Amino acid sequence: MATEGAAPETTLHGDLVDVYGIGVLLLGESGTGKSECALDLVTRGHRLVADDVVEVVKDGERILMGRGPARIRHLMEIRGLGIFSIRDLFGVAAIRYRKRIELVVMLEPWRPEEEYDRLGLDEQTYSILGVEIPRLRIPVSAGRNIAILVEVAARNHLLKLLGLHVARSFAKDLMAGEGKGIHDADLPGFSREDTE
Numbered sequence: 001m002a003t004e005g006a007a008p009e010t011t012l013h014g015d016l017v018d019v020y021g022i023g024v025l026l027l028g029e030s031g032t033g034k035s036e037c038a039l040d041l042v043t044r045g046h047r048l049v050a051d052d053v054v055e056v057v058k059d060g061e062r063i064l065m066g067r068g069p070a071r072i073r074h075l076m077e078i079r080g081l082g083i084f085s086i087r088d089l090f091g092v093a094a095i096r097y098r099k100r101i102e103l104v105v106m107l108e109p110w111r112p113e114e115e116y117d118r119l120g121l122d123e124q125t126y127s128i129l130g131v132e133i134p135r136l137r138i139p140v141s142a143g144r145n146i147a148i149l150v151e152v153a154a155r156n157h158l159l160k161l162l163g164l165h166v167a168r169s170f171a172k173d174l175m176a177g178e179g180k181g182i183h184d185a186d187l188p189g190f191s192r193e194d195t196e
Contacts, residue, residue, distance in 0.1 A: 023100045
């Protein structure tokens with residue numbers, strides 16, 4: 001319980017990883033592969049902040065900082081492997097003590113009847129302590145490399161912060177071409193030999 005005058009805080013069940021400088025909070029049902037995804041990201045050179053439990057503190061109006069509880073900080077639990085230390089296995093460059101939460105990735109079991117955003121135009125947020133954080137939903141199924149998808153999501157988030165929103169530009173260009181038709185000149189030129 002927060003004391004009077006203390007910053008608002010909460011605890012979430014998930015993983016927090018620094019991916020290309022973006023604090024990515026992985027959330028989802030138990031068994032959706034949050035820890036495995038975080039471990040995969042660490043092996044790709046990204047940095048673990050917290051596994052399983054993320055303590056979140058509101059720092060100002062719109063900033064949320066996440067960290068792992070001191071007792072389990074930088075430890076990870078993987079079903080079948082047990083508990084191990086990311087710092088001891090991968091070195092101090094593989095960890096961070098805290099990181100700003102800038103993107104929420106919801107890992108969900110793949111449901112064929114569910115509608116998923118395919119263009120990237122559906123801007124959703126996730127509210128934590130009254131702060132709206134951009135949120136993506138990634139369906140998880142056998143054979144999908146979730147860590148690569150999270151890396152791309154972080155890179156795309158960086159582009160959006162720089163003002164480049166590819167999905168919006170694509171939709172705008174598509175709408176501008178509507179009624180005019182898409183001309184062959186808009187398509188790359190290939191000959192039959194290129195495909196043989």
